Amino acid sequence: xxxxxxxxxxxxxxxxxxxxxxxxxxxxxxxxxxxxxxxxxxxxxxxxxxxxxxxxxxxxxxxxxxxxxxxxxxxxxxxxxxxxxxxxxxxxxxxxxxxxxxxxxxxxxxxxxxxxxxxxxxxxxxxxxxxxxxxxxxxxxxxxxxxxxxxxxxxxxxxxxxxxxxxxxxxx
Numbered sequence: 634x635x636x637x638x639x640x641x642x643x644x645x646x647x648x649x650x651x652x653x654x655x656x657x658x659x660x661x662x663x664x665x666x667x668x669x670x671x672x673x674x675x676x677x678x679x680x681x682x683x684x685x686x687x688x689x690x691x692x693x694x695x696x697x698x699x700x701x702x703x704x705x706x707x708x709x710x711x712x713x714x715x716x717x718x719x720x721x722x723x724x725x726x727x728x729x730x731x732x733x734x735x736x737x738x739x740x741x742x743x744x745x746x747x748x749x750x751x752x753x754x755x756x757x758x759x760x761x762x763x764x765x766x767x768x769x770x771x772x773x774x775x776x777x778x779x780x781x782x783x784x785x786x787x788x789x790x791x792x793x794x795x796x797x798x799x800x801x802x803x804x805x
Contacts, residue, residue, distance in 0.1 A: 686716040691745045693752055693760050697767035702739035703746060703760055 694706030737745075746752050 681720055684718050684720060686718075688712045690749055692749055693746065693756055695760070695764075697764040697771070699742075699764060700736050702737075702742035703757055704764060705737070705742055705745060708749070 689711045690708035691705050692708040694704035696704040696706075699705075743757075746757065
């Protein structure tokens with residue numbers, strides 16, 4: 634269907650790089666809807682040959698749901714020296730880490746922030762204070778919701794008692 638230097642896989646993933654003749658050759662390979670061979674399945678693949686890793690700065694975040702310490706976020710700045718490797722070289726499968734293993738400790742968060750010279754201690758203090766306030770507000774909201782639910786459940790129980798008491802025959 635195609636010449637040896639152009640494969641269907643590369644055509645599907647990078648159409649813009651194909652000449653018109655090569656694009657037409659790809660179209661001719663794909664069966665038309667009213668074609669007799671349409672029932673045969675077309676396998677669609679996406680593949681990559683290189684992995685590019687770009688390291689970004691770690692800076693103060695604003696998520697108050699952080700487990701402990703200051704919330705972290707990725708900044709806009711990054712190291713322009715990307716690490717590039719072939720997929721085959723980086724296909725060493727490491728065991729999947731649990732969510733507990735992915736959590737950063739208070740000390741690890743502060744160490745990562747200390748490596749960013751643009752984060753001041755005043756900013757850190759301000760973010761710690763605001764995340765603490767939001768956490769406290771969330772706790773208060775949860776407590777209010779629980780209390781409201783408890784009151785509704787109590788009211789429902791009382792109504793059920795009154796209803797059942799009204800249906801029972803009077804005792805002598």
